[in-house]
Amino acid sequence: MSGWQVAGQTKVVSLLQRSLEGGNLAHAYLFVGPPHVGKMTLALNLAQALNCEAAEPPCGECASCQKIASARHADVQIIGLTTEGNSTEAKPQAEISIDQIRQLQHSSSLPPFEGRYKVFIIDGAEFLSNEAANCLLKTLEEPVDRVVFILLTANERLLPATVISRCQRLELPPLPTAEIAAALNSRWGVEPPKAELLARLSHGCPGWAFSASLDDGLLQQRTERMNRLLDIISADYEERFTYAAQLVAQFNQSREAVQEILDLWLDYWRDLMLVKAGCHNDITNVDLEATLIKMADDYSLAQIKTFVNSVQAAKGQLRQNANPRLVLEVLMLSIPRKERRSGEKPAAQFSVKHG
Numbered sequence: 001m002s003g004w005q006v007a008g009q010t011k012v013v014s015l016l017q018r019s020l021e022g023g024n025l026a027h028a029y030l031f032v033g034p035p036h037v038g039k040m041t042l043a044l045n046l047a048q049a050l051n052c053e054a055a056e057p058p059c060g061e062c063a064s065c066q067k068i069a070s071a072r073h074a075d076v077q078i079i080g081l082t083t084e085g086n087s088t089e090a091k092p093q094a095e096i097s098i099d100q101i102r103q104l105q106h107s108s109s110l111p112p113f114e115g116r117y118k119v120f121i122i123d124g125a126e127f128l129s130n131e132a133a134n135c136l137l138k139t140l141e142e143p144v145d146r147v148v149f150i151l152l153t154a155n156e157r158l159l160p161a162t163v164i165s166r167c168q169r170l171e172l173p174p175l176p177t178a179e180i181a182a183a184l185n186s187r188w189g190v191e192p193p194k195a196e197l198l199a200r201l202s203h204g205c206p207g208w209a210f211s212a213s214l215d216d217g218l219l220q221q222r223t224e225r226m227n228r229l230l231d232i233i234s235a236d237y238e239e240r241f242t243y244a245a246q247l248v249a250q251f252n253q254s255r256e257a258v259q260e261i262l263d264l265w266l267d268y269w270r271d272l273m274l275v276k277a278g279c280h281n282d283i284t285n286v287d288l289e290a291t292l293i294k295m296a297d298d299y300s301l302a303q304i305k306t307f308v309n310s311v312q313a314a315k316g317q318l319r320q321n322a323n324p325r326l327v328l329e330v331l332m333l334s335i336p337r338k339e340r341r342s343g344e345k346p347a348a349q350f351s352v353k354h355g
């Protein structure tokens with residue numbers, strides 16, 4: 001199975017391999033799994049396997065496999081949310097439109113151009129508009145030979161049950177940390193301590209870890225965000241509100257960036273909980289172990305748990321379109337006070353001077 005590039009996922013890969021060999025592929029697949037777990041890599045691998053010219057597909061090396069890997073194959077199309085317009089103000093589309101699905105329908109009615117199978121990959125299928133999903137449903141209900149649809153989603157609950165029922169559903173679970181660390185080392189030559197850190201930060205989704213091993217900027221961004229977070233924990237209210245205002249401004253640019261920052265908060269406070277419970281080996285932020293151990297003394301387990309719940313609540317409220325300023329300011333007020341203050345600077349006073 002050397003041509004399968006997706007990391008891990010041996011169960012799903014062997015199932016697809018058996019279907020290919022037995023000639024009993026589904027007309028439509030739904031790959032379900034968290035972001036960066038490998039859904040797109042697997043979909044491209046399947047498209048390769050269907051069009052590969054070698055004896056044991058996917059070989060990854062024939063002209064067909066190479067074209068698919070570099071998105072130049074005429075019979076393999078990917079649709080998803082795209083950025084509209086060309087100004088610097090361009091915003092990503094909110095939905096996959098019915099026009100995109102109509103184009104795809106038209107294309108699927110034509111025979112393959114250069115390969116054996118036409119493959120349509122719908123990335124972020126949860127973003128299909130209602131109209132688009134209904135339109136797609138009609139296509140899925142009337143399967144065409146040599147046409148395969150692959151829907152990818154991180155949030156299957158947002159997909160209509162009728163669409164799901166027309167697809168063979170395959171779940172891609174997060175990978176064990178050790179597996180990702182080993183892959184980072186063998187594929188990209190990442191040294192063990194860094195491989196371990198990246199693997200843990202990726203939470204079982206190797207895509208992020210692979211990107212971060214090639215682009216130092218990602219790890220640096222995490223370090224900067226984490227340093228700011230550590231500053232804020234011991235900052236006074238004024239500084240915390242300044243931080244909240246910065247997050248609100250960021251939220252208006254990119255909701256996802258703020259969710260990522262809150263995920264860092266969650267990871268950090270969960271790590272505190274683990275350290276408190278003596279489970280040092282399970283922490284995510286392995287490079288901050290000394291800081292975590294020191295800080296764990298400052299708080300009770302109950303305080304840490306309460307704050308973890310507060311961060312989770314804030315994330316949920318932001319997803320449900322609550323007022324971001326209110327949510328983030330409340331979160332800043334929920335940061336627990338240190339239990340023990342041994343000659344450090346006095347605790348922040350609750351003197352909010354702001355409108």
Ligand SMILES: [Zn+2]
Nearest residue numbers: 052059062065
């Ligand atoms: Zn090939």
